[in-house]
Amino acid sequence: QKEVEQDPGPLSVPEGAIVSLNCTYSNSAFQYFMWYRQYSRKGPELLMYTYSSGNKEDGRFTAQVDKSSKYISLFIRDSQPSDSATYLCAMYNAGGTSYGKLTFGQGTILTVHP
């Protein structure tokens, strides 16, 4: 079983819809949680960075972390065609010598159609 599970989709929604992306994890040592967006032939772009349980909002994006359930989510409001990309959740074990090592989900392919 993978440490981080993410539904690969694909997910197709109409423009303006609310999108919900989710990841579950099994390692309780994960303390920092990130969401990246990756366009085709590009590197991942950091969207959201959270540490504590709860919600964090940035524009149309809301990241939610529930450490007790080992579950994180990313919500995209008023989705746009330009949001079409692969969304990757990533987690960081901040203990020991885990420098630079993020554990990623498989990524969810999202398409927002006009």
Place this chain on the structure above:
Amino acid sequence: KAGVTQTPRYLIKTRGQQVTLSCSPISGHRSVSWYQQTPGQGLQFLFEYFSETQRNKGNFPGRFSGRQFSNSRSEMNVSTLELGDSALYLCASSLGQLGGKLFFGSGTQLSVL
């Protein structure tokens, strides 16, 4: 502020050859991490360097190696290339603290024929 720069963007090599990839981090960042991305395995951590020292290493064979220079630029080398090494190689830079934000470059697409 310039982002993370990786060169070259594309590489085509044949089995048995070796390859060197380059990464220039964001100005002021002293940590560089390397990742391999494939459709089947996703993003996997290779290693991390900080102030010219390797602090962390993933589960890859010794054919994969790296180094970091005094200006924080980093290179990654793969020797005796195999078909399975075909992947997008990404580097990420950060300030270097545990749990810090990682910023990725656009990657080097390596094809091994």
